Amino acid sequence: MMRFQRFSTATAGYVLVWRALAFVVAMGIVALLLALSGRNVGELAALVARSTLGSRFGLEDLALFMAPLVLTGSAVTVTSRIGLWNIGGEGQFYLGAIGAAAVGLFVHGPAVVILPLMAVVAMVCGMAWIAVPTLARAFAGVNEIITTLLLNFVAELLTYWLTTGPWRDRVTGALVSTERLPVAVPEIWGVVHWGFPVAILVACGLSLLMSRTSWGYEVRVSGANPGAARYAGMPTRARIVAVMLLSGALAALAGMFEVAGTVHRLQGGMSDNFGYLGIVVAVLARRSCLAVIPAAFLMALILDAGIVLQTQQLAATAVLAITGLVLLLVAIADELAHYRPVVAEPVRRSAPGVSS
Amino acid sequence: MAGQHPPVMRSGTPPVLQLVGICKYFPGVAANEDVSLTIRSGEIHALLGENGAGKSTLMNIVTGIYQPDGGEMILDGYGVAFSSPQEAIRAGIGMVHQHFRLVSAFTVAENIHLGWSDTPRHIPAGVLEAHTRELGERFGMPLDPAARVEDLSAGEQQRVEIVRVLARKARLLILDEPTAVLTPAEANDLFRALRAFRAEGNAVIIITHKLDEVMEASDRVTILRGGRNVGTWATKDCSPQMLAATMVGREIVRQDLRVRAPDAVPRSAKPVMSLRHVSVRDGRGVETLSDVSLDLMGEEIFGVAGVAGSGQRELTELLTGLRAPDRGDVLLEGKALPADAVAVARAGVGHIPQDRLQSALVPSLGVTDNMALREYDRAPIGGNGLYHAGAALRLAQDIATVAGVKIPDYSMPVRNLSGGNQQRLVARREMRIASKVLVAAYPSRGLDIGAIATLHRYFAQLRDEGRALVIVSEDLEELLNLSDRIGVLFHGRIMGVLDAAQADVERLGLMMGGRTEERGAQ
Ligand SMILES: Nc1ncnc2c1ncn2[C@@H]1O[C@H](COP(=O)(O)OP(=O)(O)O)[C@@H](O)[C@H]1O
Ligand SMILES: [Mg+2]
Numbered sequence: 009m010m011r012f013q014r015f016s017t018a019t020a021g022y023v024l025v026w027r028a029l030a031f032v033v034a035m036g037i038v039a040l041l042l043a044l045s046g047r048n049v050g051e052l053a054a055l056v057a058r059s060t061l062g063s064r065f066g067l068e069d070l071a072l073f074m075a076p077l078v079l080t081g082s083a084v085t086v087t088s089r090i091g092l093w094n095i096g097g098e099g100q101f102y103l104g105a106i107g108a109a110a111v112g113l114f115v116h117g118p119a120v121v122i123l124p125l126m127a128v129v130a131m132v133c134g135m136a137w138i139a140v141p142t143l144a145r146a147f148a149g150v151n152e153i154i155t156t157l158l159l160n161f162v163a164e165l166l167t168y169w170l171t172t173g174p175w176r177d178r179v180t181g182a183l184v185s186t187e188r189l190p191v192a193v194p195e196i197w198g199v200v201h202w203g204f205p206v207a208i209l210v211a212c213g214l215s216l217l218m219s220r221t222s223w224g225y226e227v228r229v230s231g232a233n234p235g236a237a238r239y240a241g242m243p244t245r246a247r248i249v250a251v252m253l254l255s256g257a258l259a260a261l262a263g264m265f266e267v268a269g270t271v272h273r274l275q276g277g278m279s280d281n282f283g284y285l286g287i288v289v290a291v292l293a294r295r296s297c298l299a300v301i302p303a304a305f306l307m308a309l310i311l312d313a314g315i316v317l318q319t320q321q322l323a324a325t326a327v328l329a330i331t332g333l334v335l336l337l338v339a340i341a342d343e344l345a346h347y348r349p350v351v352a353e354p355v356r357r358s359a360p361g362v363s364s
Numbered sequence: 365m366a367g368q369h370p371p372v373m374r375s376g377t378p379p380v381l382q383l384v385g386i387c388k389y390f391p392g393v394a395a396n397e398d399v400s401l402t403i404r405s406g407e408i409h410a411l412l413g414e415n416g417a418g419k420s421t422l423m424n425i426v427t428g429i430y431q432p433d434g435g436e437m438i439l440d441g442y443g444v445a446f447s448s449p450q451e452a453i454r455a456g457i458g459m460v461h462q463h464f465r466l467v468s469a470f471t472v473a474e475n476i477h478l479g480w481s482d483t484p485r486h487i488p489a490g491v492l493e494a495h496t497r498e499l500g501e502r503f504g505m506p507l508d509p510a511a512r513v514e515d516l517s518a519g520e521q522q523r524v525e526i527v528r529v530l531a532r533k534a535r536l537l538i539l540d541e542p543t544a545v546l547t548p549a550e551a552n553d554l555f556r557a558l559r560a561f562r563a564e565g566n567a568v569i570i571i572t573h574k575l576d577e578v579m580e581a582s583d584r585v586t587i588l589r590g591g592r593n594v595g596t597w598a599t600k601d602c603s604p605q606m607l608a609a610t611m612v613g614r615e616i617v618r619q620d621l622r623v624r625a626p627d628a629v630p631r632s633a634k635p636v637m638s639l640r641h642v643s644v645r646d647g648r649g650v651e652t653l654s655d656v657s658l659d660l661m662g663e664e665i666f667g668v669a670g671v672a673g674s675g676q677r678e679l680t681e682l683l684t685g686l687r688a689p690d691r692g693d694v695l696l697e698g699k700a701l702p703a704d705a706v707a708v709a710r711a712g713v714g715h716i717p718q719d720r721l722q723s724a725l726v727p728s729l730g731v732t733d734n735m736a737l738r739e740y741d742r743a744p745i746g747g748n749g750l751y752h753a754g755a756a757l758r759l760a761q762d763i764a765t766v767a768g769v770k771i772p773d774y775s776m777p778v779r780n781l782s783g784g785n786q787q788r789l790v791a792r793r794e795m796r797i798a799s800k801v802l803v804a805a806y807p808s809r810g811l812d813i814g815a816i817a818t819l820h821r822y823f824a825q826l827r828d829e830g831r832a833l834v835i836v837s838e839d840l841e842e843l844l845n846l847s848d849r850i851g852v853l854f855h856g857r858i859m860g861v862l863d864a865a866q867a868d869v870e871r872l873g874l875m876m877g878g879r880t881e882e883r884g885a886q
Contacts, residue, residue, distance in 0.1 A: 224751065233726040
């Protein structure tokens, strides 16, 4: 006799298989809806495939999307390891972008000096932006979800003010933008710049940090059971502070690469929701630092496909709808992955004669 | 008093519950194998077995939390299969779990009515509370409906759980190790209520490790061993010795643990650890420990007795560096105890805390990570900022081997282990680092007698190696059997320290109740 039974842990293999299935189902539903609205699904699918995975330009675009998503996704994942949620990736992204732009606009020198300086200043700005929620969380127990979220709106407005006010482009007169920065992150493959390999390396490094250092062990224990961390005498508060600052720095680094590698200027609204999408990436990655990479890839694929669909007169909100659908189905898949078939031995005795 | 004896049932009455050939497999273990069992109406049925024998699993099947992999369940003569606990409750089967499942921020009344289909949608708090009080009185379990659950003692929380189950018209009440967290008086109240419940023709299944309770309260006993039913007996035909031997599968030899091994380290003259006029205040400024002075000698087991909440937790936290004294000094080998818990642990003080799942373990992490908790910061696992997962695994395997716990998968979350196995692992992990002092709070809670005997032997062995042990326990027999001296706490003060050879349960009981010991041996 075979039956399915819920296990308290889901193995990676089952999760992967179920998620692949969920993705296929999501695509099926999207295709069905498109067909119902009278579009030629086959043609659209071919177009999407060609302009994402099927062509060099498509692949370059994917990599450009992936780099910031890996970093913002990592930012949320590291905090989730200690049981917290940094919802403020968007704001820290902007602060990183602002810091990088400031260096690019006002400090002059060779790129080998300027670019590392940009990265450092950007990360310091990101950390400064998350500092208040961090201290409030570590010392007063204030919920970090709300404080980090609220600061996003402040950061966005700050960017608009800078790009329309003191830092506005006086050369070409472009709106809501600074001038083009004199330095750029070098490109390595088409328009793909060093931000991509750096992001991948960062994700791998974080994974090692969490699983192979005593610092990472302390973070995992503190996140999973603060009572045990106290019992073992771990400096939980210091770990919370460090993890949240790290998170802010990661999101800010994404902003720096976006400014100095992809957009080459600070622009209002330039984040493209990368900060928020980082939350989606983290949820897909199930708190694993390495799984952030494929999760970011999937998210980048959806974004890229959405842009192609927009050229075919589909609403931009279609991307959001598809993202929501994928997330919903993935959540269902994750639950299903807890079920495994068990083979039960046949019942030997069926007569209800029981000793007493 | 009504209900002292089981009601006489007509012979035609079908059993309340019949289990036939129940099987349940987890990865790597057969938790239940071909278990058959009959529960009659009007009986209190004790379910006995070592840790990991499959008792909780079997009861989780009966209550619909798990589905069996084989076998049948027959309720009132009809075959049933529950796919959820709600269905079992509707069929009249209620369970009070080993770990309570209450919402601690809610009041008693809210917890009683939570998720109950009989509760009207809109209802004023006053009505809820009145109804709760009435339910409590009906079942002989007085409740304070407006109190928050987090402020209640373990015994009071359990009463809430039981009333919650009984209010849903349970006819079969299942209790998983209900007395492990109760004081003797609370346990007596519980048994009185169970007898009243039985008198109405209902049935009770009670899981316990305390054989005296089985002998006193139950009508029949079933013993599980290694997932199989070894047999069912009428309690009056059993003796505690026979039950213990059947449960463990061998004779348990009780030895006098106070006798030293011939090669034991002689008792030291200088104290290993001392408290000097120590006082501790809680958050509200109330003294929870007042002017306590104690000397712990090497090669000695010091027992701590007292009614629950007399300062035991504060005392253990002081000794392990989890809490600093508000007044007075704690000395380790004559020097002030370091101010943080890591340094104290590294100085050789091990700690088996009373709430292992909340503080000694990380339930969602794997067995390996949990066993590394005390040694992750030193070679071979760490020490240079790194965490060597391979070395951690080897440590976990070592601990599991000496603890006698079989673990199919070391990355499995530690919460999947049975409560007794968790306790064994924590105990062995702490013994490894306790090179000077081991502080153990209720170390045998949730352990079966075989495991308790083993644990006590290890304690005696640690003592013979020259270490100081502090054992906090509510079980006076355990303290008398094990300790060299026993200190009695009452309202945060040491009422007196008795030489265990001259102490007995009566004298300790009097002191626990606050009577001063005139002839006190100090
Ligand atoms: N959810 C689970 N996953 C894996 N193994 C389990 C799970 N629950 C119980 N077990 C195993 O099944 C066996 C029986 O456990 P349990 O019923 O809790 O024992 P008892 O209550 O008699 O101490 C143990 O070996 C335990 O480790
Ligand atoms: Mg159990």
